Amino acid sequence: MSFSIDMRRIKQESYRLIHRDGLSDICAGLMLAMAAVFFFNFRYAGALIVACSMQTIILPLCRKKITYPRVGYAKFQGRPDKNTLIVWDIAVPLVVVGLIICIGIWVRQLLPISLGILLAALTFTGANITGYLRDYVLVALFVASALVSLLLIGAGHDPALVTAYQLWALSLILVTVGLVQLIYFLNKYPKTAKEAQYDTA
Secondary structure, eight states, rough: OOOOHHHHHHHHHHHHHHHTTTTHHHHHHHHHHHHHHHHHHOOOHHHHHHHHIIIIIIHHHHIIIIIIOOOOOOTTTTTOOHHHIIIIIIIIIHHHHHHHHHHHHOOGGGHHHHHHHHHHHHHHHHHHHHHHHHHHHHHHHHHHHHHHHHHHHHOOOOOOHHHHHHHHHHHHHHHHOOOOOOOOHHHHHHHOOOHHEEEEE
């Protein structure tokens, strides 16, 4: 008897299970909040590096402490190494943000809509993997934030400040959604007695 293993489906189910912890949304929200600090005042460029570290450093640490002890951890073949993740999670976002800033310098009115479309595109990519309706709702939310920001700029508000408040508003939504998911996750997947004893040791 032979069994056909659909590795793509297994990876998708593993991805879905891990992302039910809400930590991705919380870290993404904090990342947007830190990025907003930069757009609020361009002198705080260091906030962008802190923002990118949310996905590369903070999220893996939280997952190691909170998620993996409850649902396990699977490492699939072909998974990017740490250096590759640093490039994709820090270097690439900084380059993209730099390009958006250049757009903002040339045509300041395009600053918030560029960020909104970028966030929508990134979220849409993840939504195609998870298949969650919630992720598609977030895509629509990011696009809507870009359009609302564009209206505010048309009303005479400063594009950089509008972008900062746009990101803070999205941050609040993401962190709230993430906390709700995290609470549900912790209740559904409590640590075993052995794991709890190990933590207190």
